[in-house]
Amino acid sequence: MNKVSASLLQRHGHGCSRFLHAPVAAVVSLLVSGCDVQWGGVQVEVGEPEFERQVVAEAPEDTTTEAMTIAMPAGPVLFHVRRTDLAGNATIEPVGELSVDGLRPVGPQRAEHAEEYVSRFVADYYEPDRAYTLFRDGFRVGTLRVRSSAVSGSGLCLYLRAEGIIELRAPADTMSEFHAWPAGTRMGPDSIVSPDLRDDMVAMSQVLARRSVTERQVEGTWRFQAPTDFRALRIGSGRFGFAATFMVRDVLGSGSPTDSAGMAFLVADYNRAVGYFPTYVDVGWYGPGEKRALRWIDAADLLGDSEPEWLLQAFGDAGSWYEVVARVDTTMAQVWSSRRPICEAR
Secondary structure: OOHHHHHHOOEOOOOOHHHOOOOHHHHHHHHOOOOEEEEOOEEEEOOOOOOOOOOOOOOOOOOOHHHHHOOOOOOOEEEEEEEOOOOOEEEEEEEEEEEOOEEEOOOOOOHHHHHHHHHHHHHHHOOOOOEEEEEEOOEEEEEEEEEEEOOEEEOOEEEOOEEEEEEEOOOHHHOOEEEEEEOOOOOOOOOOOOOOOOOOHHHHHHHHHHHHHHHOOOOOOOOOOOOOEEEEEOOOOOOOEEEEEEEEOOOOOOOOOOOOEEEEEEEEEEEOOOEEEEEEEEEEEEOOOOOOEEEEEEEEOOOOOOOOEEEEEEEOOOOEEEEEEEEEOOEEEEEEEOOOHHHHOO
């Protein structure tokens, strides 16, 4: 290094003193070695770059998840009541929550919150002596009082049942199936007229079931006998119609069929000029894992359109659920179901 270069490069410290007499080519390595130097009269501090780490704030805790998953029914809850003996013992379980959008399923939205949901539901709806008003065919027919909860199942597949005792007015004291609302939720007339079973109803139900299967070209070896569930109904212009459920190699209840099986469910009205005619038919042939067997529960105005909808109970391989049939344009069709396929999976 010449005298001019040596005068321009002066060390400010001791760590780089060994580079004072280095060749010019070594100046580059000097500049990246972390030294403070003066070059051309300008002081330069050179070193490895340091990058500032950005401080990332912790995400705020989600306070809405808990409220959404444990959300309890906000509207009136429709219940299904079934008398189990002549002494008035009965079971009650929710069908759905009545909201501005129609019926909504009742139950936890996440399996991990099932235990808390059950605890809150029992406290809200199944306290001992809690009263429910019983209805049948649009008439108020009696009262159920809760005795104790009888919840079964787990996770999302819960049966939020309770046991109670019912008091019925005549002639409803001969009936066993009702829908119910919490006391004070709904009112209705008291003077129910119990439908009569005509002698020709059962025979005609078989004729209509066979005709429905043939018209819909549903395959299977049908062997119709007496209907498993038969109900005289007040549904139309005639005196009385009926609902009937036919089962083939299966039972009208929860449980997987041992082999392929079939179900034919129909609702018929009566007109004096033409006799009985079907107003709704649901027929199917199924095997294990595909079961869907329907039975009639009651008719009730659930959608606020002054026209009763039909409340049905459906049975599958592992449990049961509820369905609602309503008028869509000029026909009756299923408009809601509380079925959870995960609860039927094997």
